Structures are given as structure tokens and as C-alpha cells.
Amino acid sequence: MAASSRRAVLTGIGVLNAIGLDHSSVWTSLSQGRGGIRPIQTFDASGLPVRIAGEIPSFDGKAYLEKEQRKGLRMMARPIQLAVAAAQKALEDARINPKKDLDPTRFGVEFGSGLMATDLTEIADAASVSATPQPGVVDLHRWGEKGLPVIQPLWMLKYLPNMMACHISILHDAQGPNNTITESDVASLLALSEAYHIVRRNGADFMLVGGAESKLNPLSMVRQCLFEPLSHRNDDPAHACRPFDRDRDGLVLGEGGTVLALEDLEHARRRGARIYAEVTGVGASFDSGRSGQGVVRAISAALRMAQIAPSDVDHINAHGLASIPSDLYEARGLYEVFGKCQPTIPVFAPKSYIGNLGAGGGVAELAASVLAMHHGQLPGTLNHEHPDPECPVTVHTGAPRPVQRDHFVKVGFTQNGQCAAVVIKRIPGEG
């Protein structure tokens, strides 16, 4: 085992999603039980079978950048803009001015990111000159000669997944390690895991770690409607996302960006930083049978690394997708690890507030629990009204409950089998 005495702590939180555009407004919504699932407003969703989401109705990327940096926004798809904005908020919250306070070569960036759909208006003229009367057939000769040349030269760069970490490294002069994990719903948890190893192995002193995603555009929504088990509760969006509830009917999509400042403990102490919490364990696995065994192995590995027992955990921040099969096997996995703990360890499912943020989801949800530890109160999960008897978990609902222990576990997985878990510890006296 590579022994390292270096410790990695969280010193800044930047979070934008359907329930707030910074961590204090997000906390207010969480502590008041106010969810953000609403009818889609940013485009005409009337042609879709699903018309609800955890949307940010009034996001303006310009508000987060200096005037001379704003022209760069043209080259950033919405998820990249959300990432850049969250990075700005995280740096402010960490009270870091990177160009003054950090050695650029010891400053890294690590993101969870996903496929980004092209803005249809950017290809519409090219498509139009190349189309044929036959549906589904485009004339490639016309595309090559007349279509291709009318698209913006930098078109492709606007949608590359690694451009979140790239733009952030450029804006803040982060010359250290820079990676982009593209593992769907566990992407940003794996990004945090990797960044944790990088800080511990002395590869960086300070890292911006995050994830962002937005599927709330026509092309992505069509695709998600085709292959994701989405909730069809269009008439009752506030109650659509129902983790571990008997009446759940699928997941709800959301959008957002989250960035955490992850810092070497000594580096943080030297500059007198406020320390929210420490990352003490990470684990990852693959669940080839979608049985919940992957969840068990990821959590067990993370607990082992953190050197704690299941009973040391204050609460479990669940994946809680609210899809019918995945809540079942997640609950069984959680029961296998935590089922013997007395009193039972409560489960918190933040997707009930913000929906599924995909590649940006893991850190967005983890941030909710970091805020809970910071404020000493665990928010209730929404819409868990009729516990599914097949799901052996105790979901905390209703008014916030006082935090009782110093650790929480965040778990996430993809419907294809990738699993990840992270253990976070509140540091008493420094939180």
C-alpha cells in the first residue's frame, strides 16, 4: 500500500443547480425542503413525452466572468459554462485568488463530464443545404461542399467533454494535473477519487474538482427520452422524483455545475483556510450483474480506506435515482453494508431536490451532505411518502435531523454497472 501522510480536505464549494446558484441558497432550499423540479422553460418541450426537469431558468454565464474573459463563452456549451461558473464560486468560497495564492504547477483540475449535444441552430443551415426530400437521407456531396463551410470554425471545440477542465485551467492558470472522467452518473465521484489520490501522492497542493451536465436541450432530451427510464409525471413535477418510494416511476433529469476546492491539509492550514471536511476514503467497482454487489464493494473499499466501521456513519447519501429497478438493487446493497447497524443509519437522496445531474451529479449531491455536516442538520428526502417495502432502507424525510456522527458516505452508480463511493469526515473545530 502506498503510504502517504498527506491529507486532502475540502475548502471551497461552488454549486449551481435548480435549487440555488450558490451554496447558501442551495442550503436554504435543502433545509426548507424546497425542491427544484418544474416544467421545462428554456426551450419548447411540447414535442417530448417528458417535459419536466430540474432546470436553472435564469443562468447567465457572463455574470461569472470578467469582462475581457466573456468572449470565451461563445466557445462553451452550457455545461461548460456551468462548470466555469461553479469554479469561480468555489474559488471565491475558498478565498483563493489563484494567480496570487497558488503555485500554478501545483494547481490541478479534474472534472466529470459527458456527451454534449450541438446547438441545433449552429448546424441548421448546413443541414438545410444538404437535405434531400427522402427522410433520413443527407447528400454528403452537398454537405462537404456547401454545408461544412457554413459552420463556425471552432464548432467542435464548444462540445468536447475535456473543455470544462481546459477552460478552467486557462482562466485560472492551473498547470498541474488535468483530467476529465466520462463515466456518466459516477463521473464526478471518480474525478474526486482521482483528485484525492493526486493530492495524497503529492501531485498537487490544490485542485478544483467538479462536474457539470445539462441535457436540457432538444437533441439531448430526445435521446434521453428514448433510452432513459424517465418519470412521466408531467402534471406533478414537484412530486415526480421519488427515491425508494413505492410509487416511483422513473428518474428526473436536472442540470447544474458543482466545483469543490480540494486541498492538501497543510497547505490549507498554512493559509488559514476554512476547512469544511476531509476526504478519507474512496472506492470504485463494477457491478456486472446489476445486483447491488458493486455498491457493496465500492462502499466497503471506501470505508476500509477511511478506517471506519459502517456504524461510524451519520448518513448515507444515496444514488437514489428513483428508477424502479435501480432503487431496488441499491437498497439491497446498502442493507448488506449497513443493515446490522443500530440505530439504523438514515439515507438521504438529494436527487429528490435537483434531479439527476448525470456526470455532474455525484459532486452536486456530495456537496449537499458537506453542507449538512457544516450546518449540523441533515435535510429530509422529498417525495418519499410510501416506503417501498422491497427497498430495505430507512430514508430520512421531513424536517432536518441533527447530524450525530462525523462521517458520511456518498455512493453513486451507472445503470451500466460502474459504482463509486466516497467517505467524507467533518473535522471538528475546523468546520
Place this chain on the structure above:
Amino acid sequence: MRRRVVITGMGAITPLGNTVKELYENQLQGRSGVGAIQAFDATRFPTKFAAHIKDFDLARYVPAAERWKYSGVNTRFAVAAAQQALADAGLLSHDRGDRTRFGVYLGSGEGIQDFQNLMSLVAHAYDPQARKLTVAQFCREGMNAFHAECESEQELHTTAAHIATAFQLEGPNYNCLTACAASSQAIGEATELIREGEADLMLSGGSHSMIHPMGVTGFNLLTALSTNNEEPQKASRPFDQRRDGFVLGEGAGMLILEELEHARRRGATIYAEVEGYGTTADAFRVTDSHPDGRGAAACIRDAMKDSGLSLEDIGYINAHGTSTQVNDRVETLAIKKIFGEQAYRIPVSSSKSMLGHLIAAAGAVELITCVMVMHHGVLPPTINYEYPDPECDLDYVPNVAREKRVRHALSNSFGFGGQNITLIVGLPA
């Protein structure tokens, strides 16, 4: 002491052959894998050529290959290369080793977009006179026209999931996509996962094809591709003064990374050790690398430091060598920055002169080439090297393979957006 990581299996599906042996031998012959684009009618595109995979049939590698009929070629290439690497390492059978300690870390690209349907739908919902797109119509028609499984198979985590499922690899499962640096970064970080004790074995590498209408369109718009349509096999000419851009390739390269003691205990063939890994960012511009090679040089330096080797130990460099004006100049500068006078004594060649640019998969295939060089003692050349560029003045092994015993080799990969990766491999002691 930290855990050491060795390479115990390799697999490759490349434009120069669908085995590691063919890949290497065809490079030694100086063959080009470049030809006319076959995947679609590119005859009116600015670039009409690329380096395709030839004679590929997934059914030769795995049973029930129809499982992947809706997957992109990226996944199909990856499954085949993974099967080769696992078989090579003697780990194909599911009962070999503790599969929960055996993970996957790929730098694999996206699947292939349904270009014809997408553009047709957009055109149908668009009024070019008013420049207005009727979104509701696009959505309604899209729900009927797109194929659900073909769409979901484009997602970026599906390849790593398919491999884990097919071969029952239940350890940590990662995929990174840092443009042209992706599979090298995957191998570097997979090495770190083994060093940290999160796994004993990792299947790592990459797979990608951007030889499709959107890929060629995107790169042509960036003017990153060579447009030497008259002589496609001469288009990829790294370090040559008349280079005018890279040539798209496609394929997959997979390696089995294993903790040294684990490999020894089971009596595995150890091809090489992963000795050094460096990872930095340019933090300069989205479109250009730093003109002084700042990030690239720092990356080579970090990898050297990680390996504990001295500059004289490096016997060969497999360059990123894309054949773009900027990359080849800046990479040369970065190598000279770190190696000083010694730089002129290290042969540097670019596999991309023959293979084209496999984008996310490039680094893995090039690292495999480094391992083969150490085992067989012959360096692949940089082909199409005709007109020396005064700013590129290293020994690029021009045009003909060369015998040289190499104990330690270095491979560079630099991604669009500024990610720099260097890997160093060495023969087992």
C-alpha cells in the same frame, strides 16, 4: 516502497494490422495505413482520406458478437483488443484471479452519431429563409426517427462497461476523455490505482474512431487535418517542413497492467514495467499549445522524476508527432528543454506517420510500440521525412527502421485543450 506496475498483456486493432505483431512489423517496414475514406462518401470533403481498420470482424474474437450490433466501432475495436490483451496475459478465463481486484481504465471516445437522421431532422424542422427552427417538431420527429440503442451506445461510459461486463472485470471502472491524450492518461492513472492498492490488475488503453461525417467536419473546420488529397500516404509527415496537418486514424490499443508481485506469483510473462508518469496542463489556449512547450516540458520532467531514471537512460522516444506545424515544433522544443544536448542522441520517431492519429486511442498504441521496440531492438521510422525543418532538428529515425537496443522508452501524448501526458516504460530488471 511503492507497489510496482508491469505490463503483462497487449492487444491492438490498428490501421497497420489487427495484432500487436502486425502493428509492429508493418511499422518497421515503413508502411502507411492511409487510404481513401471508406466509412462514408467523403469525396467532396476538404479531406478525403484517413487510416482505416481493415478486415475487422468482431466474431473472430468473441462469441455472440451480435451483442454489440448497436455499438459504435469504438466499442467493437475495444472488445477485440481487450480480448487479445487478456488472452496474451493468460487472464481471459473468468476464473483467473480475483476479478474484483481487476479493473478497467480506458481513454475511449464517443460512439458514432446518427448523422443522416440528425441532419435530416434538423433540416425538416428548419425554415432557412426565416432562420427559424421549430423545436417541438424536431423533438416529435426525433422520437420516431432515432434508434434508442444506437443513441445510448454513443454515451462515453458504455465502452468501459461493455468490456467489464464481457470479461467480468469487477474492479474500479474509469474512462477519461482528454482528446488525444486520453489513453495515455488512462494508462498513467490506472498505474496509480494499482500503486495505491485499489486494484492488482487493470485493463487499460483506448479506442476511438472519428472517421465519420461529424468528426471529419469538425477537424476540417479547425484546419487541423492534412488536405494532401493527391498523395494521401504522404500526408502524415511529422517533423517534415512541408507537413500540413494530421491524418485521422482509428483503432484500439489495450494493455494489461499488473502489480509486480502479483505477476511474479502467477508466473506471468512480464513485457515491461511502467516506470514513470507525468501529467500537466498547458493552461494557455484552447486551440494552441504553449509556444515554449511549457506544459509539455514540465510533463516530461515529471515523468522522468517519477521514474527515478537519469536522462542517459532513455534510449527511444515515441513522439506525439502529429504532423501539425505547431505540435511538432513545440514537442521538439520540449524534448530539448529537458534533455539538453542529450536530446540529439535520442532517436525520436512518430508512429502517426504510418498509422495516422488514433485520437483517444493513439497513446495506447504508441506505448505498445515502445514495448515492442524494447523487446525486438528495432526502432520504427518516421516516414515521409523529406524536407528538414530547421526548428525540428532531432534524430527522427527518417524513413527506415533502425536497430538499437533500448532498455527505457518514453512516449508523449498531448491533447487538444492542453493536457500533456508522458509515460516511461522499461524492460524488467
